[in-house]
Amino acid sequence: MTHPHDAQPDPADYHPRGDSRQLSDSSSPTPAELTDCLFFSPEDGRIWLNDQRMLLLHSSSFGALRREIIERLGLEQARGLFTRTGYGCGARDARLIRERWPHADAAAVFRAGTHLHTLEGMAKVQPLHFKFDADSGFYEGEFLWHHSCEADEHLAAYGIGQDPVCWTEIGYAIGFVSGLFGQMVIFREVQCRGMGHDCCRVIGKTAEQWGDVGQDLGYLNASQAVPRPDVALQPGTPPAKAATGSAPPTLIGASAAFNAASQALQRVALTPATVLISGESGVGKEMFARQLHQLSRRRDSPFVALNCAAIPDNLIEAELFGVERGAYTGATHSRPGRFERAQGGTLFLDEITCLSLPGQSKLLRALQEREIERIGGVREIKVDVRVVAATNIDLRQAVADGSFREDLFYRLNVYPIALPPLRERRDDIPLLIDAFLKRFCQDYARTPAGLTMRALKVLLRYPFPGNVRELQNLIERGLIASDDGQPIDLVHLFRNEPMPSDPYEVDGHGSLSTAALRQAASAATAAPALLETLGQQDPGFSIEGLEARLVTEALQHSAGNLAAAARLLGLSRAQFAYRLKKHQRRGQNPSVSSTA
Template identity: 60%
Template sequence: MAKPPRISLAEVARQTGTMLRRGDSGHFVDGQAPTMADLTESLFFSPGDGRIWLNDQRMLLLHSSAVGHLRRELIDTLGVDRARGLLTRAGYVSGARDAQLVRERWPQGDAANVFMAGTRLHALEGVVKVTPLSFDFDIDRGTYEGEFLWEHSSEDDEHISAYGIGTEPACWSQVGYATGYVTSLFGQLVIFREIECRSMGASVCRVIGRHAAAWGDISEDLRYLEAKDFRRLGSAGAAPADPEAALTSVIPAASAATGATGQDRHEIVGASSAFNSACHQLARVAGTRATVLFTGESGVGKEAFARRLHRISTRADKPFIAVNCAAIPESLIESELFGVERGAFTGASQSRPGRFERADGGTLFLDEIGTLSLVSQGKLLRALQEGEVERVGGTRVIRVDVRVVAATNVDLQAEVQAGRFREDLFYRLNVYPIHLPPLRERRDDIPLLMNHFLRREAERHGRRPTGYTPRAVRAMLHYPFPGNIRELQNLIERGVISAEDGAAIDVAHMFRREQLSDEALLAIGARGTLTAAKGEPEPKRLLDVLSGALHGSAGGGSVPLAELERRLLEEAAEAAGGNFSAAARRLGLTRAQFAYRLEKAREPIAKD
């Protein structure tokens, strides 16, 4: 029976709106992306700031013996069943994360190669060597079948060291990883079981994966995959009734706290400890009436956090009014804040409410509060203390119920000491301060912000970039971002506009005159060795690259087109293992065109 044709993720997504439909190990082509070289290029080290990255995911380099010690502690403290469940679920999250990485980094990848990337990533991460025996999947029919061998399992090494050879399989987190990776790509639950294990005396481990229905009773598998905390990942802490839905919900979201809709331009995104700390402080103060003061450099997202505070407060159904104090002339600040009565001054042809009145019952956000004059500060202080305002030119007092949230990018305490800010107003505003650190101090948030703004700006501008090159990710992770999140958004928008549709955003698409960091960054080279990745030059001209490839130099030699075409065709055929159909697809040709061109290229050149 003829095997179904290979199909790329992008083509399937365009035709059906889903990522993958079908594929099998017979259609896997070793030279097609993502190759092992592609994956290793995504792993880089930043020893200067203590971080290791796999594309946009932070990684850890741990001693296997330390992980083994933790495993023993879990087993001895919690018992085998509970320890197995914890490690299985941790592996599931890791697999789901890697699947997310592959989907976003190689959206054009062939279906079989994308599934195979999980086996390569697991090996790259030092966990286990995976040898696929066979796999076949068809999402339309809801079927998956795969069989794999695992060699050099780190889990087995540590388990055997602690407990010796036993009667039960021990590769718990690896089973969780395989389940998380394939389930995430497949779109429905796929269960992996370890049939043979080194911890049971076998020479290698053997695992089989099948869609849930093919196994029949999966209650034992779900016992380790389910947990109370995982089931509560849904909204309002409710547990889904369907255990399979509980599993698929465990895949981490792209942001820790978001706005009401994906269209909200004031959405806040992050995962760093500083971001989570600010979110916890927001949650604690949201239900109170306390005045909140956000501090931090320009562009760190103070207004976005203020809006988030309003959305999760008891005033969410009332107005949120924002005022940029630095943008209002001193002569108009009083009328803007407190309103004006008709005829109060020349040009006041009608009465109008001020920002305090418009925010009645809701939240008034005063940005750049430190720019107010001492006179305006005194009038603001009275409104805050008394809860009432009087319009310019008016005679009646108007009661207002307003929660004031302020923000500043200057040190107000230093301003108080310098006599430029009222001390009493400072204490009135500084009831519950929340500091938002600069982006250079919360680099764990950069990958999430990059993906968030990529999706938003691509939709806004109608562009279709495929993601970022590894070089672009490295540059962004080490750029100091003097303009913080506002600057990051600007760079991403520039990259979305500059990059070609269907291509990845590179450094040159985003950076123009900005000074890139000189901090050392190490990446995995083609031979598996660490190489310096800083100060990478701009791509050479294609002519120079091709000349260097033909003559083994930096360029400058002649580039005969006939020889160039022959080399290109032969290398494509070699990369595809002699499969002309696969080689032709890689070059955008039909099989007949490829075979004809290769035959002509190999003919001796006629002499005059």
């Protein structure tokens, strides 16, 4: 997803080259910055690496699963399965790094894979050296893997063997480096603890440099040609902008709850059955209804929506069935109702429980007889309309309470679809954030910037009582409240509401901590008093001047190294560079020689 940096570069223009021997330890992304991407949400049973959900799994359980798969499929098929699994993990992490640090030094980006691989607990990765040039198609790297989980579990199950056994980790290395490099880079394990060596040693080269890679590719079930990274690494990515014109809005989601509702929708779409969609306010009932219409055989006919709660009882009949001229005072001309306007298509009735009992009776007759009569009319009008109803309350309870007709309930409840609230489909939140950001950046002609890590962490744990509609509003509000090209933070999202509770994150010692947000909250509380004090000490004080001074002193303290200066201020390199250039243009910051 999008993150707090400048506009992302086009992957087609990405031609990395680098050498690990020329790489500074302070170059972003650093191990500390990568560790900050890992946080825990124990209240709802989720662990996140940036916007990807992770699992904390017992190594012995992984070993048991691995052993059973080997015994059921055989060594060769099991090796392919685990290699492909690792490849997918590496490709996803490559996407994370590319999107979160789009302007980082190429060698630092490649090195980040070793830190992530270590952070995720499969092995401690020690790079010996790596060098690459995408323009000439050259890559060569050598790494040591210490404490390989896969080797440990294989040794426990089978003892020392004659072949390397770190299949998942090899797949990860291939997926990560190939995703960044833009062509297939094959890694081979030339030493392995599963073969009795002290540690595992792997070598990576391009497929062309190795020559014979048929067996390697066979485990990946892939051809030698690799799609561009933006294609290869983004299956299921939501569209870049909201649909316009006659195209229907695209439903966005990948969670199990969302997929269950989507599959139910597809199953009923081609039938003429009446559909009842239930779910809390803001879950997207009308969007699902529109998608149902687009998937049906009625897609070329009208889709007409009516919110029953928005129409007074004395007008609902006229809205549904239409009016003949002279039917009542003020009826100066005939007017078709929603049923006639939806002829041949779909009529969506939202908040169906808001219909009065007389209105429910007339709707039931229209559904049963497939004909209507306008108010003041003298003839029956045949209608061919598919009705999709929606409710945010329990209709069975409404029937029991006597506020909803039982016979109408059974007429509507032919094929029910329950839409889950957003808090039950948290895996979809990153996809929705990304889609909303792109849409509103286009609508408001803003430069894409994204969310700070702190804001993303809070949103991934926020209960969203208003569901998808509330998330959409928060993102739109955040974009409006933030400066163009700058990341959206918590203060932009939650302006009048109570600030959500702190998420758990990993501190520098590998422990769960909430200190970072508590410090931020403390700073926010102290800010008014601090500003008042500064203003009294210096009548010419301004926020812009203070920022210019901080930027200058941080750059001087770090001897002109932008990345080091950025870390001093808790900023990314791109954010720091933006502020430096801004103050240099305004003449508030002296010219300082800087290095990457």
